[in-house]
Amino acid sequence: MSRCVYKDTLAVYGKSAGYSSSLAGGFMRRGITVMLGTIFLGVAATSALAQGGQGGRGRGPGAPACTTVACDVQGDWERNRGLLVGVAEAMPDDKFGFKPTPAQQSFGERIMHVAGIDVKLLSTLGGKTPAPMLNMQATSKADVVAALRQSMDFGAAVLKEFNDQQLSERVTSLPFMGPTASRLRVIYFSMGHSQDIYGQLAVYLRLNGVTPPASNRP
Template sequence: MIKEILPRQAKNLQAAVETMPADKFSFRPTEPQMTFGHLVAHMIDSNYYLCAKASDTAQPKIEPAKETDKDALTAALKASFDFCTTSLAKVDDSKLGDTIHAYGGREVPRAWALIALTNDWADHYSASATYLRLSGLLPPTAQPKK
């Protein structure tokens, strides 16, 4: 199921990041909130972490992009979804009950990573859509069909 969800989420999240102008990557709705660029960096980190955990694949070492560098962040987000596509193709359903260590060292079943991943994609798109709308832009799924 997640392999069917991935292409749509990747397309929408990448389109949201591409829609935001480069000069708005430092935008934050309120002072305590993260900037849009930080949100994108968080998406990248989450993709690598959760897709590696779900697939029992080594998480690659990546050089973090500057949070105001739209081109680098856009390329890094695409690379993270490419990693997810490759690694999730290797998920072994018989191992989804195996124990893994999640954030903070918590022990959870491997299936947790898949559930967390789909939740993250929905949350990240929702946040991106909010940042876009606050910047006077329509998120990709709200744009008229071309």
């Protein structure tokens, strides 16, 4: 594994997690696994792994350790937001139309894909926070980053509406999620999808000589 790929992977999963535990399977796998078996026992185990002994990763230094699943979820969302916004901000303005190959989407289009899917998925949770009207035709850095921030702010607000019990409740989400899905599974599916795209965006940056901010560590 090259040093660049290793550091980009650590940016997503974190040093303390490791590849064979915690987040090594990605947010998506963890969310789906949580919903198998006894919901609260599964969530509790997953939450402990997510924190990695760091008191709620993504909630900032000095933040008190999480004691609820809802807190863990909100912390994971904030870390997810930081990675995505950071990688978007790092790309130069004139590279938002960059494509590694003609058949692929541009850097800006990939980010808009994340923003659009997040809003669609999280709108099915049944929260009271109104979904933002994203400019899905955005192409400039300013407009694309603004749309991404809108989607991330929406997600953060919606997640705060649900407690542990409500996160385990089932809702009707998008068709590919099945007839019903727990709110927790929908949320982690959304974050897992974002992390998949983050991995692509990190490559887009490196092809343009830019180190992803989260990978810019010793």
